[in-house]
Amino acid sequence: MGTVLYGAFGFKSIALITLLLPLLVLFYLSRIPAVAPPPPPHGAHATFGSVMKAVWLPGLGAALASTGYCTILAFSSLYYSAMHWQPVWMAFTAFGMALIVARTFAGHLPDRFGGALIALIFVLVQAAGLFLMWFARIPLMASA
Helix, strand or coil: CHHHHHHHHCHHHHHHHHHHHHHHHHHHHHCCCCCCCCCCCCCCCCCHHHHHHHHHHHHHHHHHHHHHHHHHHHHHHHHHHHCCCCCCHHHHHHHHHHHHHHHHHHCCHHHHHCHHHHHHHHHHHHHHHHHHHHHCCCHHHHHC
């Protein structure tokens, strides 16, 4: 969508859409009635230290998991440019579509089989995807 807008109307059109879309969502959300907050819990309040102790390991795992995404996105554009493949945005679109499909159809798997096992499987899937990208001779195969 960004490439089409840029080609037809220039960079200012992308800036305008980037500004207007969140405002449209904000307008839509402002018209939805508020949900009543839950009643306050009874009992002892958690301390900052106890909360940090409970969330630091999952938080570190989430941060490290996103490193793979960032690496794929950053280096795919550099790889496409080095291979003189056009359009470079094809890598981003393919990655975004794959992520949406994976989250839609496999998003329940960590709850069912455990996060560590599913993370390991998807690290292997990521590695296979990067290998396919390295092995590819055309951009369509690399985007797959």
